[in-house]
Amino acid sequence: MSVIGIDLGGTKIAAGVFADGAIQSKTTVPTPEAGGQAVIEAMASAARSAMEAAGVRARAIGLGTPGPLDFKQGIIKFAPNIAGFTNFPIQRLLEEASGLPVYVENDANAAALAEHFLGAARGAESSLFVTVSTGVGGGFVWGNRVLRGAHGQGGEVGHITVLPGGPSCGCGLEGCLEALATGPAMERMAQAVYKREVGTRELFARFQAGEAKARRIVLQAAHYVGIGLASLVKAYDPEVIVLGGGIALNAGQAYLDEVHATYEHYLEGWIAPPLRLAELGSEAGLLGAALTAAVEVGEV
Ligand SMILES: [Zn+2]
Structure with a gap:
């Protein structure tokens, strides 16, 4: 089974299929400057490309985002580098666009998960x-x-x-x-x-x-x-x-x-x-986003 990680940054979006402790395929696209719904569409499309490249249908999406989050409601409170991301219901909108359950985590927490499971703190x-x-x-x-x-x-x-x-x-x-x-x-x-x-x-x-x-x-x-x-x-x-x-x-x-x-x-x-x-460098964000979903669906 597999999940998708999406690492949303101010300049680029990376989406990767994650299975067996590693990224199996990865798609990177620029973060649309229009912000808001255009970012949702770009993330859903990157996730589809990553699944096609890996030849799988993933069970869930783990999304790592900048900015403080309301975890209970899946809302980004604000993200200064992305237009239209104030009190933005990112979890619900990405679920609607992708048809998959979405689990949201902030990028620092996601990187912490990645180093914990796969990097310098593994074990x-x-x-x-x-x-x-x-x-x-x-x-x-x-x-x-x-x-x-x-x-x-x-x-x-x-x-x-x-x-x-x-x-x-x-x-x-x-x-x-x-x-x-x-x-x-x-x-x-x-x-x-x-x-x-x-x-x-x-x-x-x-x-x-x-x-x-x-x-x-x-x-x-x-x-x-x-x-x-x-x-x-x-x-x-x-x-x-x-x-x-x-x-x-x-x-x-x-x-x-x-x-x-x-x-x-x-x-x-x-x-x-x-x-x-x-140990994981810039891959920590993507791995951590995927691990966020993997933990929720019981694959870790
Ligand atoms: Zn301070």
């Missing part, structure tokens, strides 16, 4: 996934389920407070991990230090060459990741932590060493779960 009973890129996201998986919480805000690890009174965050509060550890956060610091625009690519090159200013900026960001992870261990006690995202995976070994050192410092006297790097 663990519980795992915490944290991704550090232009934002900080993640998910906690336990007993084959990703924690959504009572209101769909479980696993929003980017907005734990790591520096009270610190820089403003996109969520409207201040001192969140996301306001201190992401690419944009480092670029803001770099702008203040170098008195000009410095992108993360240049910053990382300077950091890896050992430049003092770049080291201060990047190691400080790593420090806050370590603090955040240590706090999350005390909340969830996962068997394994998986760290992913463009910043965490590309900053370099000195960055990871600082994350580790801080993590262990703030877990002195506690059991520190192993910290592993994500």
